[in-house]
């Protein structure tokens with residue numbers, strides 16, 4: 575009895591020694607292996623298209639741990655971006671880019687600037703008079719950072735990736751803020767991304783004319799899928815496999831069917847923040863993976879809701895409401911996209927006369943012998959996307 579017990583104890587002792595040895599071997603192995611593992615895990619570039627509703631905000635985390643933030647969405651989206659970055663343990667933003675001064679891009683930036691250490695800020699050389707833009711400048715100033723000019727040829731101070739602006743190529747008028755968009759191309763080994771801000775067709779053309787390499791595996795679609803961005807010639811040049819559209823509820827019809835159709839024709843897989851929320855692309859230098867499934871390439875069925883209708887309000891104005899007989903009055907109609915056809919009916923005392931005009935274009939009308947002191951009412955009617963809009967004005971000949 576005693577003997578067997580002793581023997582069993584001996585066996586147990588032997589076993590535990592083997593277990594201990596195995597454990598220590600494992601420990602040594604893990605010390606040797608783990609650092610390599612984690613190194614391999616960080617050797618990727620992740621690009622986060624943060625869901626900020628209608629607007630843009632992108633965070634690029636480079637393989638060596640640097641942070642690039644492009645735009646910050648609308649003012650109310652600032653907190654969304656700050657929370658997102660803090661959750662991912664971001665403390666320093668190495669490069670902050672304000673693509674252009676529109677509020678759906680820079681509105682959230684002051685909050686972001688105040689919340690992190692900011693090393694570099696880049697923006698195109700276009701000034702703006704809005705409060706949103708002034709708030710952005712103020713926030714940058716408070717951090718004692720000088721804004722560097724974002725334009726074609728400017729390289730970002732990055733080691734593990736190549737990042738350079740390919741636009742803006744030219745200067746544009748101050749009112750064309752979209753074409754001023756800073757366009758950044760980032761590549762990590764064989765993976766490349768193009769972030770176009772709200773650049774429209776003219777800016778796209780100007781970029782193509784430079785002969786600069788615009789190819790990208792992933793295209794951040796310009797201007798939330800507006801029909802005036804992402805031309806088919808631009809798509810032929812960029813040749814993306816994937817497209818990301820940063821878009822939320824809006825009254826502009828973004829993303830437009832025209833743009834979705836062009837992407838579909840070019841066989842590009844489309845990801846949308848309004849459908850998938852935050853979209854994360856992970857690039858390992860040879861292939862790119864997404865956290866979401868591509869959204870259907872079918873354009874959404876446009877519903878003419880009362881909200882959409884409220885977005886448009888037709889209005890008509892005359893340059894002279896007390897014209898002389900036989901003079902010419904000029905009618906200006908606004909409130910629908912420029913070029914939309916309208917009909918204006920002038921209710922003269924003797925008869926009604928109809929004129930055809932286009933929204934945004936002055937329509938000269940000779941009033942002939944219009945009776946003095948008889949108010950001539952003018953009814954304007956325009957049809958846009960199967961909906962009819964009305965506006966009124968009048969004049970009193972003297």
Ligand SMILES: [Zn+2]
Nearest residue numbers: 629676678772
């Ligand atoms: Zn925008």
